[in-house]
Structure formats: C-alpha cells, structure tokens
Amino acid sequence: MTERRRVYAGFLAATLLFFLFFFLTARTIGDAFPSTDTTLFDQKLAELFGSEDPYDVIFVGSSRVYRHVRPATFDSVLAAHDIPVHSYNLGSPGTNAFETPFQLRTILKRDREARIRWVFVALEGLEWNMEEMNLASDRVSRYFDWRTFLRAARLLGANETRADEDRLAALLDRVPPLFRNVTAYARGGNWLREQIEPGRSMAASSLARHEDGFLSLDTAYEYSEGAVREDLDERIETYTRNREKRAFRKGRGDTDSTDVSHQAPVLGDLVREIEEIVRGHGAEGVFFERNFNPGAPDLQAMKRAGRIRHLISLEDAVRYPALHDDRHRFDGGHFGAEGAEVLTRYLAEAFVPIARGNGGGS
Amino acid sequence: MIFTEFRFLAFFAVVLAVHWALPRNRPRKLWLLLASYAFYAAWDWRFLSLILGSTVLDYFVGRKLDEEGRSDRARKRWVSLSVVGNLGLLSAFKYFHFFADSALALLQALGFHADPLTLRIILPVGISFYTFQTMSYSLDIYRRKMRATHDILDLALFVGFFPQLVAGPIVRAREFIPQLARRRALSDVRFRPYLLLFLAGFFKKACVSDNIVGVVDRYFADPSSYDALSTWIAVLLYTIQIYCDFSGYSDIAIATAGFLGYTLCENFAFPYFSGSIQDLWRRWHISLSSWLRDYLYIPLGGSKGGKLFRYRNLMLTMLLGGLWHGAAWRFVIWGGLHGVSLVFHREFHEWMERRGWRVPSPAGIAITMWWFMLTLICFRSESWTNAYTTTRAYLLFESPGARSLPRELLAVIVLLGVMHAIAYRAPFRGLLERVPGPVFAMIVGLATAVILTFMATDVTPFIYFQF
Numbered sequence: 027m028t029e030r031r032r033v034y035a036g037f038l039a040a041t042l043l044f045f046l047f048f049f050l051t052a053r054t055i056g057d058a059f060p061s062t063d064t065t066l067f068d069q070k071l072a073e074l075f076g077s078e079d080p081y082d083v084i085f086v087g088s089s090r091v092y093r094h095v096r097p098a099t100f101d102s103v104l105a106a107h108d109i110p111v112h113s114y115n116l117g118s119p120g121t122n123a124f125e126t127p128f129q130l131r132t133i134l135k136r137d138r139e140a141r142i143r144w145v146f147v148a149l150e151g152l153e154w155n156m157e158e159m160n161l162a163s164d165r166v167s168r169y170f171d172w173r174t175f176l177r178a179a180r181l182l183g184a185n186e187t188r189a190d191e192d193r194l195a196a197l198l199d200r201v202p203p204l205f206r207n208v209t210a211y212a213r214g215g216n217w218l219r220e221q222i223e224p225g226r227s228m229a230a231s232s233l234a235r236h237e238d239g240f241l242s243l244d245t246a247y248e249y250s251e252g253a254v255r256e257d258l259d260e261r262i263e264t265y266t267r268n269r270e271k272r273a274f275r276k277g278r279g280d281t282d283s284t285d286v287s288h289q290a291p292v293l294g295d296l297v298r299e300i301e302e303i304v305r306g307h308g309a310e311g312v313f314f315e316r317n318f319n320p321g322a323p324d325l326q327a328m329k330r331a332g333r334i335r336h337l338i339s340l341e342d343a344v345r346y347p348a349l350h351d352d353r354h355r356f357d358g359g360h361f362g363a364e365g366a367e368v369l370t371r372y373l374a375e376a377f378v379p380i381a382r383g384n385g386g387g388s
Numbered sequence: 389m390i391f392t393e394f395r396f397l398a399f400f401a402v403v404l405a406v407h408w409a410l411p412r413n414r415p416r417k418l419w420l421l422l423a424s425y426a427f428y429a430a431w432d433w434r435f436l437s438l439i440l441g442s443t444v445l446d447y448f449v450g451r452k453l454d455e456e457g458r459s460d461r462a463r464k465r466w467v468s469l470s471v472v473g474n475l476g477l478l479s480a481f482k483y484f485h486f487f488a489d490s491a492l493a494l495l496q497a498l499g500f501h502a503d504p505l506t507l508r509i510i511l512p513v514g515i516s517f518y519t520f521q522t523m524s525y526s527l528d529i530y531r532r533k534m535r536a537t538h539d540i541l542d543l544a545l546f547v548g549f550f551p552q553l554v555a556g557p558i559v560r561a562r563e564f565i566p567q568l569a570r571r572r573a574l575s576d577v578r579f580r581p582y583l584l585l586f587l588a589g590f591f592k593k594a595c596v597s598d599n600i601v602g603v604v605d606r607y608f609a610d611p612s613s614y615d616a617l618s619t620w621i622a623v624l625l626y627t628i629q630i631y632c633d634f635s636g637y638s639d640i641a642i643a644t645a646g647f648l649g650y651t652l653c654e655n656f657a658f659p660y661f662s663g664s665i666q667d668l669w670r671r672w673h674i675s676l677s678s679w680l681r682d683y684l685y686i687p688l689g690g691s692k693g694g695k696l697f698r699y700r701n702l703m704l705t706m707l708l709g710g711l712w713h714g715a716a717w718r719f720v721i722w723g724g725l726h727g728v729s730l731v732f733h734r735e736f737h738e739w740m741e742r743r744g745w746r747v748p749s750p751a752g753i754a755i756t757m758w759w760f761m762l763t764l765i766c767f768r769s770e771s772w773t774n775a776y777t778t779t780r781a782y783l784l785f786e787s788p789g790a791r792s793l794p795r796e797l798l799a800v801i802v803l804l805g806v807m808h809a810i811a812y813r814a815p816f817r818g819l820l821e822r823v824p825g826p827v828f829a830m831i832v833g834l835a836t837a838v839i840l841t842f843m844a845t846d847v848t849p850f851i852y853f854q855f
Binding site for chain 2: 040041047048049051055056209210211212213219221
C-alpha cells in the first residue's frame with residue numbers, strides 16, 4: 027500500500043469510527059432524558075402502570091381521544107354486557123399519525139406483564155400538525171426517525187395537489203427533526219433547563235381532575251385560568267363565528283371535497299406497523315374514527331383492503347346523529363362533556379361484538 | 389450568524405474546503421476576505437461600509453506614516469487622523485446616546501430645559517473590536533514597531549478576518565499581517581489541538597452559558613423578590629455564564645482561525661484561578677487588557693513617575709476599559725471598581741512584601757473571586773436599585789424577598805467548578821494529542837454527541853457582541 031493510500035485509509039477509518047461513536051453515544055444518552063414536551067403523556071403513562079388495579083384497554087390518539095373517550099363510561103357500558111374491562115385514556119393533544127407507532131412502542135414496552143389486551147387507535151390526518159413550529163419541537167424529534175422521514179417524503183412525493191417547490195420546501199423542513207432525532211440534539215440541555223427553570227416548557231401539566239386519563243373540555247374550561255382560558259375562549263369564539271357563517275367543515279365523513287387517495291401507500295404502511303406492534307405484544311388493535319378534519323385518513327378503504335381487522339367508524343350521520351349535532355360540540359374540532367359521553371357510549375356499544383368475538387367476555 | 393449555529397458550521401465547512409483547495413496564497417486571501425464580508429453581511433450588510441471605511445483610512449494613514457523623511461510633527465498629525473477617525477466612528481455609533489443622554493440628564497438636573505434627542509443609531513456588531521484593531525495598526529507604524537503593508541488586501545483581511553471580527557480576540561497587526569505573507573500549508577496545521585479547543589469552546593458557549601442564561605436573567609429582572617442564597621446562586625451563575633460565553637467564543641475563534649492556518653492570540657488563561665486582581669487582569673480578556681496597557685496606560689505615562697501619577701493612569705485606563713464594555717455608567721463604575729482594587733492591591737502587596745508576608749494561594753483565589761463577583765453585580769444589573777439590592781444581599785446575606793432559585797443549581801455550580809479545575813490541571817491534554825488516530829476519532833465522536841445533547845435549543849446572542 028502506498029503512503030497516500032495509507033493516509034486515505036486511515037482517514038476513512040477515523041471518520042467511520044467518529045460516526046459510529048457519535049451515533050452510539052447520542053442514542054445512549056439521548057434516550058436517558060425524557061422529553062419536556064410530553065409531560066402529560068408521561069404522567070399518564072406513570073399513572074397507567076402505577077395503578078394497583080391494572081388496566082387492560084387503552085385509547086391512543088390526539089386530543090380527539092383525550093377529550094372524547096371517557097373510560098368510566100366505556101367500562102360501565104361493557105360491564106352491562108358482562109364484559110369486564112378497565113380502560114385508560116392515553117390521548118395526547120397534537121398527536122400526529124406518524125407519532126402513534128412511537129407512542130405504542132413506548133407504552134407497550136412498559137407493559138412487561140402484557141396486561142393490555144385491547145388497544146384503541148384513532149389516527150389524525152397524515153399531513154396534520156406539521157407546521158414549522160412543531161417540526162422544531164423536541165416532541166417531534168423523538169419520533170421523527172429515518173422511517174418516519176422516508177414516509178413523510180413518500181407522502182409529499184405522492185401529493186400532486188402541491189407545487190413541486192412547495193413539496194421540496196416541505197421536505198427540507200423535515201430534515202431538522204430527523205437530524206435532531208438521530209443526534210439526540212438538545213435533549214440533555216432541555217432536560218437540564220427544565221430542572222433549573224421549572225415550568226419553562228409549555229408542557230407543564232397535571233393530572234388533577236382527570237379520570238383515567240380523561241378530562242372533558244367543559245371541565246378543563248371550568249377550571250382553566252390565564253393563557254389556557256384565553257386559548258379556550260378563542261376556540262369557542264372562532265367556532266361560533268364559523269358556524270354562523272356556515273363555513274365550518276364537519277370532516278371527511280361530511281364532505282367529499284378532500285381527496286386523500288395519495289395517502290394510501292403510506293397509510294397502509296403505517297397501519298401495518300401499528301398492527302404489528304400491537305399484535306407483537308399479544309394484544310388486539312381496534313381503529314376508530316369520528317373525524318373533524320377533511321384530510322383525515324381513509325381507514326374504511328384500509329378495512330376494505332383487509333389491512334385493518336377491527337374498525338369502528340362513527341362517521342355515519344344517520345346512524346350516529348348525536349355525533350353530528352353541533353350542540354354537542356365545544357369548539358370546531360372537539361366535543362364537550364356531553365358529546366364525549368355520547369361518543370364513548372357509541373364506541374363501547376360498537377365494541378361489544380368485537381370483544382365477544384375475541385373472547386373478551388361471556 | 390453565531391458560531392454555535394449550524395448555518396455557521398455549514399458556512400465554515402465551505403470556507404475551509406475552498407480555502408485549502410485554492411493553490412495560491414493571494415486567491416486564498418481574497419476568498420477569506422469575501423467570506424469574512426459575507427459573514428458580517430449576514431448581520432447587517434449596511435455596516436460593511438464602516439469596516440471598509442476604517443480599512444481604507446488606516447491603509448492611507450499607514451502608508452503616509454511609513455514614508456521616508458516625514459517629520460515627527462507630520463507623523464503625529466497622520467496618526468491623530470487614524471485615532472480621531474476610529475474613535476469618532478466608535479463614539480458616533482456606540483457612545484452617542486450615552487453622551488447625549490448623560491448631557492441631557494445633567495442639563496435637566498441644572499434646571500435647563502432640553503429636548504431629548506430623537507436620533508437613534510444602531511450599534512454595529514463588533515465595532516469595538518475592529519476599530520481597536522485598525523487603530524493599533526497605525527499606532528504601531530507610528531511607533532516604528534512595524535512597517536506599513538503595501539497590499540490593501542492584507543490590511544482588509546486583518547480588519548475583517550471573520551473568526552475574530554465580531555467579538556475578538558483583538559488581534560495586533562504586527563502579529564497577524566506577517567502571517568499573510570506566505571502561503572499556509574495544510575500539513576502545518578495542528579488539527580488535534582484546534583479541534584479540542586473548538587469543542588471546548590462550543591461546550592462552554594452552547595451547553596453551559598446558553599443553558600444558564602434563563603435563570604440569571606430571571607433573577608436580575610427582579611432581585612428584590614429573592615432570598616440571599618438565590619442571590620449567591622445567581623451571581624455565581626452569572627460569573628460562570630460570562631466566562632463561558634466569552635472565553636467559549638474566543639476558543640472557537642482561535643480554533644477556526646487555526647484550521648485556516650492562522651494563529652490568534654490567547655484571550656483567557658483560567659482567570660478564575662487568579663491569586664490576585666492584578667493576576668486576574670493578566671488572564672481575563674488578555675487581548676483587551678494588553679491593548680489598553682500598550683496603547684493607553686503606557687502612553688499616559690504608565691508606571692513612571694510618582695505614585696499618584698501611576699494610580700491616576702491606572703484609574704483612567706480602567707475607567708475607559710469599563711466604558712469600552714458598554715455605553716452605560718454601570719460599566720464605567722465597574723471599571724472604576726477594578727481600578728480601585730488594582731490600586732489597593734499594589735499598596736497591600738508592597739505592605740506585605742515589606743514584612744515578608746504572602747497571601748496563601750487558596751485565600752488569594754477566594755478573595756479575588758469574591759471581589760470579581762461583587763463587581764459583576766454592577767456590570768449585570770439593569771438599574772441602580774437592582775444593583776444595590778443584589779449587592780446588599782451578596783455582602784450581608786440578607787434576603788430581600790422570599791422566592792428562591794432551585795437549590796439543585798448549587799450542584800450544577802459545583803460540577804462545573806470541578807470540570808473547570810480538571811481542565812485547568814489538564815492531566816489529559818498531552819495524552820489526547822498522542823493517542824492513535826482511531827482512538828482520537830472515537831473520543832471526538834463521543835464528545836460531539838455529548839455537546840449536541842446538552843446544547844440549549846434557543847440560541848442566544850453572545851454577550852460580548854454588544855460591547
């Protein structure tokens with residue numbers, strides 16, 4: 027080997043070792059620091075697995091799970107059908123569909139005794155909640171790994187309703203969260219600052235007044251103050267204004283104007299992964315939907331294609347008129363306490379045959 | 389563009405690659421000058437005209453000063469042009485409001501009616517640094533310590549060289565310009581020490597300073613609401629913050645210049661291990677203190693003459709040094725406090741020497757730190773009331789309020805102190821330079837991951853940018 031080749035080989039070896047140690051260290055120490063953006067979810071996890079009366083049913087999704095599914099109601103409806111369950115609401119505001127597999131892995135990894143038997147999953151739109159501010163957050167960086175990045179890239183590539191430059195810009199916007207994910211960027215720093223400046227992050231929250239992870243928006247409003255109250259007031263005002271203008275869109279179930287067919291390959295991929303995670307744990311997955319956003323994923327198409335085993339759709343306005351009654355709404359995207367109660371009852375009733383078919387009760 | 393931003397790293401990677409790819413010295417210098425101006429323009433391109441103006445002024449002044457047969461009187465006139473030009477620039481952009489507001493306050497105190505001046509002038513980043521650098525060029529030629537450069541490119545690069553452009557170190561022309569004369573060779577660059585220095589600087593700025601700035605700001609916004617222990621915690625943290633911020637920046641500046649083949653002077657030499665206030669000023673912001681010594685203290689008469697004359701020179705130097713840090717009376721007072729302490733130290737030192745006594749080293753370090761921290765209260769406080777409240781709590785351990793900062797911060801302070809002491813002793817520095825390449829690569833990989841993990845998410849501007 028010539029001297030020059032030896033130098034190049036040495037440089038190459040050193041570079042490889044640098045990256046190897048860099049990624050190993052980042053992975054090891056990065057995972058040691060909890061996110062400061064997911065305090066509510068972490069608190070719920072602690073409560074779920076700290077309970078003396080173990081839970082066997084969980085609900086995972088966004089605020090439309092958190093604010094809509096009341097475990098106490100769900101359990102009582104099923105108990106009336108002689109199906110004893112103990113359920114917990116793990117819904118977390120802002121949960122994107124891409125985040126769901128990450129959340130499920132996090133949850134089920136902690137269920138060492140495999141007590142969870144049913145996992146209810148509600149998926150938000152695949153292109154929802156991906157604004158620049160969120161992409162820069164620690165929370166997104168936690169799940170935005172290579173696989174998620176490639177899925178996001180595929181989704182953008184397939185979305186021909188957006189201009190090429192727009193798609194390229196959106197793709198570039200998704201590089202920083204990937205970088206933060208693989209390098210564990212600022213995780214220790216964020217954690218440290220949260221310790222020395224408690225309450226610095228927006229995620230500081232408490233499970234007070236929650237029941238099994240659920241808190242209706244009406245109750246949240248009743249006890250809210252300061253910026254939270256202002257935010258809720260604004261939501262109500264916006265909803266009222268839009269309703270008066272008749273500009274409020276009720277969701278994909280109510281309008282056919284949004285074409286989400288381009289999402290199918292990525293959605294199929296995502297659904298398969300969710301099913302694998304849940305079944306790999308020995309549990310059963312149940313997808314459910316009552317969407318408010320026009321861009322919501324087409325789970326019924328997935329069901330027809332045989333990719334989803336259990337789907338409970340509450341979109342049909344004829345079968346579930348109360349879920350399409352504006353009086354039950356709190357704001358444009360959520361039900362209030364009464365709506366949550368109604369939705370949970372419908373959900374539980376629809377689940378009864380599924381539970382029976384799977385030996386969930388007598 | 390801040391050194392700890394990723395866009396700077398990308399910028400620097402391009403600059404470095406092109407610099408070493410260029411085969412000849414002149415294109416390299418031209419490339420570095422363009423890169424430096426682009427770096428500065430990333431803040432505000434309009435202020436490039438000030439750097440260009442200062443460069444052209446001192447280029448012509450330098451040529452005139454260097455001409456054979458020029459009388460001393462004529463030379464004095466030419467050097468005055470440089471000093472007046474550069475100080476005029478600095479005064480106009482940095483001290484205009486200070487003098488105008490002070491004059492206004494004085495007139496109003498004397499019962500005169502005076503309208504506030506409405507002219508608002510923005511402070512150009514790094515003006516305090518590059519005006520001092522250009523001035524030193526003309527002053528050194530005037531004192532015949534160096535010859536004028538005939539190549540304006542060399543002078544422009546000396547003034548605008550991006551690693552030290554906005555926050556120092558304040559480089560001397562006679563140390564930097566000769567380095568531009570010959571083509572730098574990549575094989576001459578000692579990458580390992582510069583890489584370690586770069587990582588150390590990055591850690592100090594991005595992982596330490598930026599992470600504690602929030603607590604410090606919170607305390608100093610309302611010191612009257614905190615207890616005495618919180619005052620001590622906040623002052624200690626500010627002492628750490630200002631050191632890590634500024635010395636971290638200097639480390640990165642020296643390292644980036646080093647990667648390009650240029651040597652910049654050391655700016656900090658573990659000042660918090662100083663045994664006396666005099667020692668501290670030999671280790672803290674060395675490029676500024678030596679500049680003030682050479683171009684202000686010594687021309688004023690230095691240590692020659694009687695005691696009172698010496699102390700007058702010292703006080704003037706420190707007061708102006710304080711004013712250099714910012715256009716506010718609190719910086720002047722800060723400089724004055726250091727002037728007084730230096731005078732006191734000299735008297736005390738002589739008194740001790742006459743008796744053959746010495747202050748034990750740990751006691752000297754503790755007293756120096758205690759005093760330095762006390763002066764920093766004035767430096768940091770945003771109002772005289774806040775400065776008074778904090779000083780009282782610091783000195784008397786009185787609690788003006790009931791709120792408290794997290795006590796866990798004491799553990800952070802101790803941990804940082806231990807890390808600093810280990811770095812001071814540097815038991816591994818030589819070892820790191822000797823280990824085989826692959827092992828070094830693994831260590832750097834590990835250190836980079838730790839730094840990225842502990843970086844603060846919100847990048848805050850460097851403290852010294854405003855000085």
